[in-house]
Amino acid sequence: MTNNGNGGVKINLVSKAKLDDMSLQEKIRFILDEVQQDVILVLEEGLDPNEEAKLIESTMIEIDPDNFTGIEMESQRNPDEVSIIGKLFRRSTYGGKASMTVVGPADKLRTVYKDGDSIEAMVLSEPQEATAV
């Protein structure tokens, strides 16, 4: 959706194959263009930390007080997968690519809860309404 006149919200599920064909800049541009049209994206393969930082940086540059207040983003990583051996050797748990990233306009998406297995978010379709996804 974008706000399609029916009070709905458009959610796009973006495949890993589509993202794999994009450079970093193309990926950031694609995400911001979609989000600024009120689209919520679920990325089949999540962003890595550098991509997240670049997305935040680009978001800040494009914030417009009257039209675009930023993004809500949640990436799912699972630190519980780290073994005792991994902990002993201080293996990275947040430095890799997320298994899934949800990103949307800050005024339309609220993260309620997340853990290593799931992300629970609310989509705000109208100012006073919220729908669990």
Place this chain on the structure above:
Amino acid sequence: MPIGQKLKSGKPGILSWLNSVFGKEQAKIGIYGPPNAGKTTLANRIVRDWAGDVMGAASEVPHETRRARRKANIQMSHNGSGLTLDIVDTPGIATKIDFEDFVENHEMHEGEAKDRAKEATEGVVEAIRWLDDVDGIILVMDATTDPFNQVNVTILGNLEARRLPVVIAANKIDLPDSSPATLKNAFPQHPVVPISAITGYNVEQLYETMISTFK
């Protein structure tokens, strides 16, 4: 006696000599975290304890720090181990900045709120760009809030990907709803030190951890 002087009073030994020969002489340490985690309050405490100075104004209004501030040549020492630091207090990193939050929650006029929001966005960009130029990070987390917020996770991910050393300061443990144990359990692969930057509680342990982690 200031904490800095107390820690300095330890006698130098073989470790000190080894550090002076093999250790990093000077490290640029960024203080990072979400808005209102207590970064500037902690920066002020470090600078006051070790250099008798202050870094900048702290406030309960989010995005009080909108430009990175740097204090050079902070000399820390403990039990013969020493470290010279440049401390960089960075603006809080956020994924969204809505000027209406300043109007509704902090009684600002619209024009002032829009100006503050604009400056805050520039501050976030500056903070992210500083990640390329620091040797280590103190990640300040608010121990009363969810540790897995996206800003904390993104910063930690960038540090791990760049293999930068990090000390997590679990701040605000003077507040009744703080849960430093939650932070320790959430990030077992990193040193987590519960502190109150505003009261100074347990900052000695933070300093010891900084010296052992960043040297």
